[in-house]
Amino acid sequence: MKDSNKKTGVFLCHCGDNIADTVDIKKLKKDLSTNKSLVVKDHLFLCSESGQNLILETLKDKDIDRVVIASCSPKHHWNIFKSCIQQKLNPYMWEMANIREHCSWVHTDKEKATKKAMALIQGAINKVKLHEPIEKKEISINRDVLVIGAGIAGMHASLELADKDFHVYLVEKSPAIGGNMTKLGRTFPTDDCSMCTASPIMNEVSSHPNIDMITLSEVTDFSGRPGEYVATIKTRPRYVDPDKCTGCGLCTEKCPVSIPSTYELELEDTKAIHIPFDSCVPEVAFIEPEACLKINKGKCGLCEKVCPADAIDYNQKSKTKEIKIGAVVVATGYKQMDLKNTEYNFEHPDVINGLQLERMITPAGPTKGKILCPSNGKEPKTVTFIQCAGSRDQRHNEYCSNICCMYSAKNAKITRAKIPDADINMCYIDIRAPGRRYEEYYRLLRQNNIKMIMGKPSEVMENSDGKLYFDVFDKSTNKLLQINSDLIVLATALEPSDGTKEMTSLLNLPYGMDDFISPLHVKIAPVDTTSEGIYVIGTSEAPKSIQDCITDASSSASRIATLLKSDTSIIDLTTATIDLDKCTKCGKCIEACNYSAITEDYEIIDMSCRGCGKCMSVCPNEAIEIRHLTNDQLRSQVDGVLSIEPDSIIAYTSETCGYNAADIAGVSRLKYPSAVKIIKVPCVGRLGVNDLLYPFRKGAKRVMVVACPEGLCHYIDGTEAAEKAIKEAKKILDEEGIGSEKLRFVPIVSPDGPKFQKICEEENEKIRGKSK
Amino acid sequence: MSDGITDLFNMSKPEKKKYQDLEKQLSIIGLESPNICYQCSKCTSGCEAMKLLELEPHSIMASAKEGFIEEIMQSDEIWACVGCYKCLERCPQKMSPVDLMYIIKNWCVSSGKQLPGDYQKLLQNILTSGYTQSTLDVSDKKDKTWNRGSLGLPEIKTPKDQQKFTKIISELAMEGLK
Numbered sequence: 001m002k003d004s005n006k007k008t009g010v011f012l013c014h015c016g017d018n019i020a021d022t023v024d025i026k027k028l029k030k031d032l033s034t035n036k037s038l039v040v041k042d043h044l045f046l047c048s049e050s051g052q053n054l055i056l057e058t059l060k061d062k063d064i065d066r067v068v069i070a071s072c073s074p075k076h077h078w079n080i081f082k083s084c085i086q087q088k089l090n091p092y093m094w095e096m097a098n099i100r101e102h103c104s105w106v107h108t109d110k111e112k113a114t115k116k117a118m119a120l121i122q123g124a125i126n127k128v129k130l131h132e133p134i135e136k137k138e139i140s141i142n143r144d145v146l147v148i149g150a151g152i153a154g155m156h157a158s159l160e161l162a163d164k165d166f167h168v169y170l171v172e173k174s175p176a177i178g179g180n181m182t183k184l185g186r187t188f189p190t191d192d193c194s195m196c197t198a199s200p201i202m203n204e205v206s207s208h209p210n211i212d213m214i215t216l217s218e219v220t221d222f223s224g225r226p227g228e229y230v231a232t233i234k235t236r237p238r239y240v241d242p243d244k245c246t247g248c249g250l251c252t253e254k255c256p257v258s259i260p261s262t263y264e265l266e267l268e269d270t271k272a273i274h275i276p277f278d279s280c281v282p283e284v285a286f287i288e289p290e291a292c293l294k295i296n297k298g299k300c301g302l303c304e305k306v307c308p309a310d311a312i313d314y315n316q317k318s319k320t321k322e323i324k325i326g327a328v329v330v331a332t333g334y335k336q337m338d339l340k341n342t343e344y345n346f347e348h349p350d351v352i353n354g355l356q357l358e359r360m361i362t363p364a365g366p367t368k369g370k371i372l373c374p375s376n377g378k379e380p381k382t383v384t385f386i387q388c389a390g391s392r393d394q395r396h397n398e399y400c401s402n403i404c405c406m407y408s409a410k411n412a413k414i415t416r417a418k419i420p421d422a423d424i425n426m427c428y429i430d431i432r433a434p435g436r437r438y439e440e441y442y443r444l445l446r447q448n449n450i451k452m453i454m455g456k457p458s459e460v461m462e463n464s465d466g467k468l469y470f471d472v473f474d475k476s477t478n479k480l481l482q483i484n485s486d487l488i489v490l491a492t493a494l495e496p497s498d499g500t501k502e503m504t505s506l507l508n509l510p511y512g513m514d515d516f517i518s519p520l521h522v523k524i525a526p527v528d529t530t531s532e533g534i535y536v537i538g539t540s541e542a543p544k545s546i547q548d549c550i551t552d553a554s555s556s557a558s559r560i561a562t563l564l565k566s567d568t569s570i571i572d573l574t575t576a577t578i579d580l581d582k583c584t585k586c587g588k589c590i591e592a593c594n595y596s597a598i599t600e601d602y603e604i605i606d607m608s609c610r611g612c613g614k615c616m617s618v619c620p621n622e623a624i625e626i627r628h629l630t631n632d633q634l635r636s637q638v639d640g641v642l643s644i645e646p647d648s649i650i651a652y653t654s655e656t657c658g659y660n661a662a663d664i665a666g667v668s669r670l671k672y673p674s675a676v677k678i679i680k681v682p683c684v685g686r687l688g689v690n691d692l693l694y695p696f697r698k699g700a701k702r703v704m705v706v707a708c709p710e711g712l713c714h715y716i717d718g719t720e721a722a723e724k725a726i727k728e729a730k731k732i733l734d735e736e737g738i739g740s741e742k743l744r745f746v747p748i749v750s751p752d753g754p755k756f757q758k759i760c761e762e763e764n765e766k767i768r769g770k771s772k
Numbered sequence: 773m774s775d776g777i778t779d780l781f782n783m784s785k786p787e788k789k790k791y792q793d794l795e796k797q798l799s800i801i802g803l804e805s806p807n808i809c810y811q812c813s814k815c816t817s818g819c820e821a822m823k824l825l826e827l828e829p830h831s832i833m834a835s836a837k838e839g840f841i842e843e844i845m846q847s848d849e850i851w852a853c854v855g856c857y858k859c860l861e862r863c864p865q866k867m868s869p870v871d872l873m874y875i876i877k878n879w880c881v882s883s884g885k886q887l888p889g890d891y892q893k894l895l896q897n898i899l900t901s902g903y904t905q906s907t908l909d910v911s912d913k914k915d916k917t918w919n920r921g922s923l924g925l926p927e928i929k930t931p932k933d934q935q936k937f938t939k940i941i942s943e944l945a946m947e948g949l950k
Binding site: 388393394395429430470471473 | 810811812813814815816817818819822823828830858862864865866
């Protein structure tokens with residue numbers, strides 16, 4: 001537009017007779033050719049090689065600096081035309097008018113269809129006239145990776161990455177790596193010993209040249225952008241020199257201070273100085289500073305005296321260091337729900353959780369592999385497993401904890417093996433066994449003479465002797481049973497660990513009602529998060545089995561290998577940009593952005609921006625815009641459409657659900673009135689109040705916003721943002737006497753072409769009714 | 773067209789209209805549809821009326837959600853509920869068998885159904901005294917008799933004008949049914 005000599009190439013595709021049968025291409029060409037700023041060509045199949053050659057030949061004319069392709073849906077041949085056009089022009093100096101799926105296939109009246117095609121093409125011409133070249137940007141990439149949490153997921157991700165030659169910082173809060181898996185006795189569905197599986201992995205992690213294993217440490221500060229994040233790692237003092245300590249255990253023997261062992265889930269005491277657990281990595285002692293007499297009161301110092309390696313150092317201090325990384329894996333895991341103060345009587349020593357039973361099963365555990373009642377150290381005659389304790393419960397955690405059916409089945413089987421004459425019961429609601437060899441495993445359980453009781457106890461009680469009992473209605477026998485049980489094992493709900501919650505807030509990650517970290521897309525992007533370069537794996541995302549943690553871990557390593565494949569990354573700047581002269585720094589865009597792509601200084605982090613345009617809808621001054629669909633471009637497109645057919649219904653559609661549904665209607669040849677004109681936006685969250693009102697100002701009869709339903713938005717909550725803008729716009733429409741009913745929100749899913757057809761008919765009926 | 777489910781024991785059909793009424797009534801008091809119940813039978817496991825009178829709240833829920841509501845009305849089972857609200861408190865799905873049973877009991881009364889004998893006695897007590905039952909003296913293991921007086925509790929007030937009281941209580945009760 002700036003240079004009036006410049007022209008726009010308009011290419012009309014017949015698509016054989018797919019378009020040409022219903023749209024009069026000849027007339028279009030004739031009408032368009034009257035505009036001297038256009039160079040109009042047509043072709044039987046524009047996507048064919050000869051069609052593309054036509055485009056390339058035409059673009060030899062240096063006066064043509066932008067292009068409109070009027071053909072099929074961009075979902076179809078966008079990339080073909082893009083790669084053709086970018087041989088001559090910037091790859092964003094063109095636009096597509098969908099005159100097949102949105103026109104020739106859905107209309108029968110040739111005159112009307114031709115007029116509509118003209119309107120769509122004029123919209124595209126208007127828009128493309130305002131296009132500016134969108135450049136590429138080279139971004140430097142740091143190829144180191146931070147893995148937070150050294151449980152089975154974090155360890156496996158670290159190894160996968162290290163083997164791909166990435167340098168990994170593996171940060172672990174505890175004094176030893178391995179996480180919850182090291183506490184398990186055996187694992188389902190193979191019943192192999194957990195430590196036998198975990199141990200080699202732990203040793204490989206500690207000896208891998210590409211892994212920097214940092215124990216007793218936490219991430220305390222985090223900033224930067226994808227490819228160049230900065231994390232501060234704070235390391236607590238161990239008070240023992242890991243290079244000198246030989247793990248002999250003499251210090252623990254002599255230490256006078258006993259404390260309950262957190263590792264053993266308080267089933268056993270340990271000392272203020274101790275080695276976390278047998279065969280741990282690193283197998284080095286550490287001192288609990290809160291319990292140590294020397295550190296707290298300056299007394300004792302026995303461990304220093306007896307240590308043959310001279311490894312004790314009471315003067316160690318906390319250290320912090322800053323690391324630069326390109327990507328982050330969050331693998332901070334779960335914790336067991338605290339069931340105190342509930343109907344399960346968890347205060348009673350003989351009511352334990354599954355993980356505590358795992359410790360008893362372990363030969364290295366507090367009972368040396370014997371299942372005993374904690375209250376009296378005797379072997380129980382009756383053991384009862386109660387499932388879904390705190391899970392599937394609206395009062396506590398709504399979700400199913402996923403692994404409890406299988407691990408309780410395993411623990412019941414092991415209990416049978418260890419106490420052959422015990423009565424073993426399991427109270428359950430449903431048994432969930434969907435997985436490789438899981439149903440077979442459930443059958444094995446039933447072969448072990450475990451009494452399966454289909455019902456949930458209301459409360460666990462104790463009689464005057466302190467013995468446990470409960471009533472349960474067994475739905476299979478229709479009997480109310482009273483069960484006296486020496487030991488009760490609860491299948492306690494898994495909850496996000498404290499570390500998971502801390503990382504959620506430090507890394508600014510979205511989380512669900514359940515506090516677990518939400519992945520970017522639960523199906524197609526299960527380990528990605530809203531922040532590019534930050535991945536969530538294992539049980540920090542949801543309760544899951546070891547095998548699922550491993551899958552997650554490998555998956556995140558693969559994602560990272562893609563992101564960090566070289567020292568630089570080239571991206572298209574189809575991102576937001578801020579006009580700082582207009583910006584009042586109100587902070588609304590920063591708050592609205594789901595991807596942390598706008599800094600406190602109002603700079604756009606191009607690596608993080610996904611170009612959805614939600615920021616635009618909240619900006620009161622239209623100071624922020626996405627380069628690939630500016631306000632002027634969108635409104636000019638509306639102008640173009642309405643200049644040909646003022647009596648139109650404008651349907652703003654989200655690029656994914658709404659636009660696809662309209663395409664499906666086209667592919668299925670579902671007919672609807674030609675008054676409907678579809679205008680594509682990346683996400684309906686892009687639409688501000690002004691965008692919604694604009695078509696009315698220009699004479700449009702009605703406006704629809706056709707979008708992904710709430711919760712299914714591809715940019716998280718664009719739908720909600722649109723609904724908010726619609727509410728406001730409706731108010732204005734009422735105030736101005738236009739009528740709020742003329743603006744309609746339509747939630748739709750991609751395949752629902754029939755619904756798209758139906759709403760178009762409904763809307764059209766309303767204008768026809770009015771005109772009568 | 774098929775006509776859906778039939779109970780082959782008595783050839784009865786689910787009552788869809790009644791079921792919708794039930795959902796509506798439940799929603800008025802902020803409760804979700806009985807369809808949400810996933811039949812863990814935890815309510816029945818802890819039900820005080822189960823042990824003595826074999827009330828199975830989870831079965832009532834199951835019949836209700838299938839739409840067999842007349843069957844619930846015909847049986848005396850729901851009148852065994854003592855209204856302790858433990859089922860509501862413990863339900864993992866925030867269902868309330870006790871409230872559901874109250875709704876159906878109200879329907880029984882408004883449809884003129886004969887109530888079980890003990891329940892009538894109880895209602896009679898409320899009409900005359902405002903209490904579900906009159907207080908009794910009790911003896912302890914040492915054969916010592918206790919009553920409210922010897923426990924230092926205030927005397928229970930009784931209506932001064934018996935007729936007026938009964939009238940007011942009846943009106944109040946009927947108001948709830950309108």
